[in-house]
Amino acid sequence: MLCFDPDERQALLRMVTATFRFYEELNDFLAPARRKQEFSVPCARAATTKHMIEALGVPHTEVELILVNGESADFSRPLQDGDRVAVYPRFEAMDVTPLLRVRDTPLRETRFVADAHLGGLARMLRMLGFDTLYDNHFDDDVIVAIAEQDGRIVLTRDRELLKRRTVTHGCYVHALKSEAQLREIVERLDLARSARPFALCLHCNAPLRAVDKADVLDRLPPRVREHYERFSTCDVCGRVYWEGSHWRNMRRLLEGLLFNDKSAGTE
Numbered sequence: 001m002l003c004f005d006p007d008e009r010q011a012l013l014r015m016v017t018a019t020f021r022f023y024e025e026l027n028d029f030l031a032p033a034r035r036k037q038e039f040s041v042p043c044a045r046a047a048t049t050k051h052m053i054e055a056l057g058v059p060h061t062e063v064e065l066i067l068v069n070g071e072s073a074d075f076s077r078p079l080q081d082g083d084r085v086a087v088y089p090r091f092e093a094m095d096v097t098p099l100l101r102v103r104d105t106p107l108r109e110t111r112f113v114a115d116a117h118l119g120g121l122a123r124m125l126r127m128l129g130f131d132t133l134y135d136n137h138f139d140d141d142v143i144v145a146i147a148e149q150d151g152r153i154v155l156t157r158d159r160e161l162l163k164r165r166t167v168t169h170g171c172y173v174h175a176l177k178s179e180a181q182l183r184e185i186v187e188r189l190d191l192a193r194s195a196r197p198f199a200l201c202l203h204c205n206a207p208l209r210a211v212d213k214a215d216v217l218d219r220l221p222p223r224v225r226e227h228y229e230r231f232s233t234c235d236v237c238g239r240v241y242w243e244g245s246h247w248r249n250m251r252r253l254l255e256g257l258l259f260n261d262k263s264a265g266t267e
């Protein structure tokens, strides 16, 4: 039956107003006037936390915890008039295990698909042993499909890509240079301890296999032949790897990340 009561009709059409506060690096996605402070916004009646958070510019993949009026809420929570919404990224220093996170099913394996601008980062992740698909011909639809099919984490600097509904796990990469990007991802996902350097080919993402020096001798530059004893090869492209300067840089970076972890834990 149709309702013609003018007050009730008014109420149905009314927007609700909710107050938001975003924390830490989530502020980078907001309009400058809304950063690091509470602000009120009108929301459509049926709007959920996810709708509004993304409408304000923050991809859902960047959000780890939402509190509505002080209680943890998920992405599907409809907003009501007067709600106060606090939105947090992954916590570094605070134990949130008693609180319900928005995403409670971690992927079984840490695997990535990187967008076309992140080739340097993709190679560095492979260098640490993390399976990372990358091809500068992948368009957004292909990246989304791969992520969904293989259960991969999308790495990108394109926040619109992370707003896609089917992208459940993604990381917005803030840094511009590959090494800083790697540091950012390793820290955010706490990867330092699960790194397996020298496990994957930087070029093909295929597993490396240890080989005897004698078997690859003819493929080595003279100086490498003199100074190195341990070698691996990729069966896809035939490249040979040894623990040269790239490797030493990577070790230093990893050790730095692990050392940071330790000092944070004991203080």
Ligand SMILES: [Zn+2]
Residues within 6 Å of the ligand: 201, 202, 203, 204, 205, 206, 234, 235, 236, 237, 238, 239
């Ligand atoms: Zn290869």
